[in-house]
Amino acid sequence: GQQVMQIPQYQHVQEGEDFTTYCNSSTTLSNIQWYKQRPGGHPVFLIQLVKSGEVKKQKRLTFQFGEAKKNSSLHITATQTTDVGTYFCAGQTGNQFYFGTGTSLTVIP
Amino acid sequence: DAGVTQSPTHLIKTRGQQVTLRCSPISGHKSVSWYQQVLGQGPQFIFQYYEKEERGRGNFPDRFSARQFPNYSSELNVNALLLGDSALYLCASSLYSGQTNEQFFGPGTRLTVL
Numbered sequence: 478g479q480q481v482m483q484i485p486q487y488q489h490v491q492e493g494e495d496f497t498t499y500c501n502s503s504t505t506l507s508n509i510q511w512y513k514q515r516p517g518g519h520p521v522f523l524i525q526l527v528k529s530g531e532v533k534k535q536k537r538l539t540f541q542f543g544e545a546k547k548n549s550s551l552h553i554t555a556t557q558t559t560d561v562g563t564y565f566c567a568g569q570t571g572n573q574f575y576f577g578t579g580t581s582l583t584v585i586p
Numbered sequence: 587d588a589g590v591t592q593s594p595t596h597l598i599k600t601r602g603q604q605v606t607l608r609c610s611p612i613s614g615h616k617s618v619s620w621y622q623q624v625l626g627q628g629p630q631f632i633f634q635y636y637e638k639e640e641r642g643r644g645n646f647p648d649r650f651s652a653r654q655f656p657n658y659s660s661e662l663n664v665n666a667l668l669l670g671d672s673a674l675y676l677c678a679s680s681l682y683s684g685q686t687n688e689q690f691f692g693p694g695t696r697l698t699v700l
Binding site: 483510512518519520521522525565571572573574576577578579 | 627628631642
């Protein structure tokens with residue numbers, strides 16, 4: 478069945494270092510969304526990518542959708558303590574959303 | 587404007603019981619989706635409803651059912667509860683179905699099955 482895997486599962490970085498999480502789907506996706514979930518909170522939408530090879534930037538965050546629309550990445554430049562949380566990708570196939578396994582980011586001050 | 591609201595916030599049930607969870611979407615949103623999130627894992631898609639019709643169903647047993655009302659609010663029902671049903675149940679609303687758009691999540695209902 479459909480699977481969306483993310484690596485790494487956990488990442489600890491010093492404040493100011495960069496961070497990247499990778500998302501891989503077993504099947505082609507129509508689009509992909511990224512969410513951030515703080516501990517004890519609910520997922521909050523960050524961005525949506527639709528086109529093959531699409532790259533979008535939000536301040537220090539860069540999102541990329543692979544050419545084959547089966548993988549995606551989120552890169553954070555110069556992490557801050559406010560970046561702490563779990564980052565999930567969510568791929569859509571038909572009317573179903575498949576969330577990735579998530580990457581938990583810890584930023585050490 | 588109010589965000590997505592869910593009730594109750596917490597619920598404790600015993601095995602075999604039935605539970606109903608409720609969700610009110612953001613005003614103007616016609617699509618509601620339900621997710622199950624087990625601790626330490628990503629949300630798992632259960633259902634999507636749009637304009638009161640089921641538009642998507644995840645890989646969950648028939649013990650799980652849902653409906654959407656004319657005011658676009660939604661209920662998720664789970665029958666014959668199992669210990670493994672213990673999880674955070676999230677509701678998300680969005681403007682459309684099909685064409686992806688931003689999903690706004692509610693705070694969730696924490697279900698504990700004893």
